[in-house]
Amino acid sequence: MREETRREAVWQFLAYAFILLGAVLTLVPLYWIFVASTLDEQEFLSTTEPRLIPGDSFLQNFESLQARGNVQFVGHPGEMTQYVDFGFGYVYYDVWHLWDLGALESSIFVAVVYTLLSLVLCSMAGFAFAKYEFRFKKPMFYAILATLILPIQLLVIPLFLLMSQIGLTNSYWAIILPWAANPLGIFLMRQNMRSIPDALLESARMDGATEFQLYYKIALPTMKSSLAALAIILFLFQWNLFLFPLVILEQGKYTIPVAINQLVGAQRVYYDQIMVAATLSIIPIVVLFLVLQKQFVSGILAGSVKE
């Protein structure tokens, strides 16, 4: 027994050591981005030894980022010119101009809409592939799987031409719709939904559940942790999308990666502003992780059916 507890202690020590080492190695470059964002650019580039203590130039760097005329990083209150006159007072109604979106808000808006839309499409498709039999199922699945390998960079030209044919250039829909049926999401949902026992679905059918109820009352709740993981994947995918937004969006609608890319000039790279923008762009992701954190509960399927 004592032997066993000692071995257990060794395992625990190893696990902690590994996780801590990983966490430290992960944080170093991130911390560096943060430190760089608080330093004056000259100060940052001139030192050869690594700086570990943050400086005090963050606000100054942020101001210089915001002061750039061509790209707005964080939005500002818009000018509302449209209103209704009720006789006793004016009521503004044009909500779209309450706040002029900057790159940060644009990115959040696009990523949220995309994630929700794609979660629905992917989970439905994944459910179909995992739990139904139909003609051409395998060929269709492998066709979707095969598109995973397509470098998006290469679809830019035909996609741009397509978007201009249907009038979606400079629209957020142009960067939401093309990958809404995300092959990766369909693959992930299909792989995970295979673990839903057929007997569970069958017993629900016997109780008179419709096929759609099977999907949203059984499949979706049991897949909570997978859906949370997929939400992160989809959000980050859209968050990091670069080349196509660059091609299709015009100034004023830029998302974060496109906006940051504007800071890498041919003559000069604005390190300080890049680092400030990068630091700020991590915050929404941290919030996302914390929100979805609760969904990672274990053993959802355990004990749902006696085998």
Add this chain to the structure above:
Amino acid sequence: MATQDTASQATPTARDRLRFVRQSVSHRLPNAGEGLVGYLFLLPALLVFTVFLGFPILYTLYLSFFRFEGVSNETVFWFDLGFFSYELTRIADLTFVGLNNYTALLSDSLFHQALFNTTFILLVQVPLMVALALVFAVALNASFVRFKGVFRTVLALPVSANLVAYSTVFLLMMQDAGLVNYVLTSVGLPAIPWLTSSFWSRMTIVGAVTWRWTGYNMIILLAGLQTVPQQLYEAAEIDGASRFEKFRYVTIPQLRPVLLFVVVTSTIGTFKLFSEPVIINGGGAPLDSTITIVQYIYQTAFIDFRLGYASALTYVLIAVVSLLSAVQLNVGGEGDA
């Protein structure tokens, strides 16, 4: 469909019996989810998929048999109803060249170099990252570990870092007098030419990509671990299985589909590598030892404007990766599942 089913239930024929046997073999109950319902669930995704991915993919294939001569303004089809008009213009001016784009690939040494670089990075990076992600996921799934949420968030953070920013940071860290060499030399190890030797510059890419994507894959594996029935571990414990045996005989087999997903998508991700070598190695330096396939395709398409040849390159890449994924799926046991 439905009427056929009720009719066959009244008088079972040999064909029905055969179907029943086949269904029982595949562990499916008879009548479980058949026919149109599957299509209905699939329809929304399929619609979006066909319009926004299907068309560009097929158009790229079409392009690969042509030489691109420029953008076209020629109208192919139009109508004008006064209140609504529509004009479809031809997308591009093209000259048919047959298989010339594909035969040219065979003697393109830069393409061969790009293929070699990508394969090299793949063989080092994917096993390293998947192993790390798996160990992190299992460790973080252990009941005794505290602050799980914090660690999970920290490890998954790199993927949220902006591509341009993180590549810039790696570029600065890996300089000859950068942070990494500073740490190495201060503990008495020799400095490594991270960006100037062809071997180490590939390793820098491996390091950067592993740093960015390990936590992401860990999240996927962690979600997969949640679906492993707890009873299996309890049963294994009763049989006196050690921690390693539980990992080997319960976790790995149960996690196989998700593990396979991670391996396949990581392989594909490595083949799509583009931005990191461009920023960190300035587009393939030193001496094209880090130029990747997609980077080469990008150069061909958007700098040389050889869209036809770039499309042919794309299709060769698609063929290679499809083949590799098919092999991985078969070896991973998707075929018999």
